[in-house]
Amino acid sequence: MPLLRGALDAGGAAAPLPAPHGQEPGARSGPGRRAAAGARRARARRDRDRRARVGRTRRRGHRRAGLDTGEPGWTPASRSSALESDRHHRIEGTPSSSIGAVHPPERPIFEAFPALRGRLPWVALGEWPTPVQPLAPALRAIAPHAEAWVKRDDLSSPVYGGNKVRTLEVLFAEALEAGARRVWSTGAFGTNHGTAALLHAPRVGLRAGLVLFPQPRSACAAENLRVMLAAEDAEVQLLPHWSALPGAMGWVRLRRRAERPFVMVPGGATPRGALGYVSAALELALQVAEGALPAPRKLFLGVGSTCTTAGLLLGLRLAARRGIGFLAPPEVVAVRVTPWPVTAAWRIAALARRASELLHRLSGDPRALVDEATLRAGLRVDGGELGRGYGHPTRRGREAIRRFGALEGLTLDTTYSGKAAAGMLRALRAGLREPALFWSTKSTAPLPAVGDAPPPQALARAWLAGAPRRDAAGARS
Ligand SMILES: Cc1ncc(COP(=O)(O)O)c(C=O)c1O
Known part of the structure; x- marks a missing residue:
């Protein structure tokens, strides 16, 4: 990644840009082009091997992390310190003593916009860049010639991975700057955002609070809820219905003001939260420029609160503007997991535009500004997999989980990543032949073992009593 720092230099035009995918500087014709193409293929092969090795090492690290944390009555802090000593947990290039500091760690967004240093607080939580891998083993039976890849954000941290780690790197920093001592997550019973916040908060000296409302039952949601309820130093408020959420958020701000609460909206969907995925898009563009994968023309992910999609939409456009990885951004195909209007295209584009304005304000760089129409042109919202609604499993989602399970360590869930x-798969069956990328967003890190004892809260007890479990093979319902 540092090799490409020049490409991201704020100087932009003056800096030596890596060639967009498919072009090699100085090799545009004749034998030079053939030699360069050969070198490029060899480089891509080497890179793939290296990344496969990284993936194996991380999986070993995840398994070991799981073994470290089996005891009941755990606290997020004890789990974190157990993991802190694991060498796979350390953040590359970041001394472990700096974990928790509000400072800009090495993230592509700071290389693209150096003026952000000192103006955009950021804490290091995850392990970046996450690997990319060919999806071929999952697609053999249905699209053997497809050029499809997966971005393994599920491996973003052995503490708890998935997409929300990137959002929390920015939001926790904002909370620390504001002097908060407890960060409150809001969401459904099985919230991944809340689980990630609970498990990562102690690593930066914060406590966790959760305001949760019921959702359709699933094994993944139940596993997360058990972990959240069992954490000793977390405060959990359970609501009978999502409509009580605004009132509950107000109550927390008022009644817990001594702790200077930092209350996050569901999914952390604010312009600042979206900046985590602006940086992720730049990370992907750099991987393309390095030859780790071909430039995708379509990028598939699940859209719930819109934070992840909005950040990617903006980041991909900013990368293309600078010719990093690709000259035209891949189309973002956001597969709806929550209904309209929450996931309306105009809402996603509006959040991306607001993130772009924030980036402009903080960096002073006019190249950060992207208008809403341009952003919207790069987005397609696919409502074809929602089924009966948020959290309701679908037959096609289950089939996708089974097929994608052919990749080692890739376990999707029924609420988000299975539907995405x-x-x-539907697009591939319909004849999609352009390079495509699946963004894997559900953590595959093992959760702390918390046992099966029924929780004291009646609402949670009744909900958990009817929840399905993983089957013997580990598949989740
Ligand atoms: C596993 C997973 N994938 C995708 C999403 C969707 O991300 P967003 O809420 O940013 O739209 C979420 C949201 O919580 C998630 O937990």
Whole structure:
């Protein structure tokens, strides 16, 4: 990644840009082009091997992390310190003593916009860049010639991975700057955002609070809820219905003001939260420029609160503007997991535009500004996999989970990533032949073992009593 720092230099035009995918500087014709193409293929092969090795090492690290944390009555802090000593947990290039500091760690967004240093607080939580891998083993039976890849954000941290780690790197920093001592997550019973916040908060000296409302039952949601309820130093408020959420957020701000609460909206969907995925898009563009994968023309992911999609939409456009990885951004195919209007295209584009304005304000760089129409042109919202609604499993989602399970360590869930994968499979079956990328967003890190004891809260007890479990093979319902 540092090799490409020049490409991201704020100087932009003056800096030596890496060639967009498919072009090699100085090799545009004749034998030079053939030699360069050969070198490029060899480089891509080497890179793939290296990344496969990284993936194996991380999986070993995840398994070991799971073994470290089996005891009941755990606290997020004890789990974190157990993991802190694991060498796979350390953040590359970041001394472990700096974990928790509000400072800009090495993230592509700071290389693209150096003026952000000192103006955009950021904490290091995850392990970046996450690997990319060919999806071929999952697609053999249905699209053997497809050029499809997966971005393994599920491996973003052995503490708890998935997409929300990137959002929390920015939001926790904002909370620390504001002097908060407890960060409150809001979401459904099985919230991944809340689980990630609970498990990562102690690593930066914060406590966690959760305001949760019921959702359709699933094994993944139940596993997360058990972990959240069992954490000793977390405060959990359970609501009978999502409509009580605004009132509950107000109550927390008022009644817990001594702790200077930092209350996050569901999914952390604010312009600042979206900046985590602006940086992720630049990370992907750099991987393309390095030859780790071909430039995708379509990128598939699940859209719930819109934070992840909005950040990617903006980041991909900013990368293309600078000719990093690709000259035209891949189309973002956001597969709906929550209904309209929450996931309306105009809402996603508006959040991306607001993130772009924030980036402009903080960096002073006019190249950060992207208008809403341009952003919207790069987005397609696919409502074909929602089924009966948020959290309701679908047949096609289950089929996608089974097929994607052919990749070692890739376990999708029925609420988010299974539906997104089903959207990608549908596009492939319909004849998609352009390079495509699946963004894997559900953590595959093992959760702390918390046992089966029923929780004291009646609402949670009744909900958990009817929840399905993983089957013997580990598949989740
Ligand atoms: C596993 C997973 N994938 C995708 C999403 C969707 O991301 P967003 O809420 O940013 O739209 C979420 C949201 O919580 C998630 O937990």
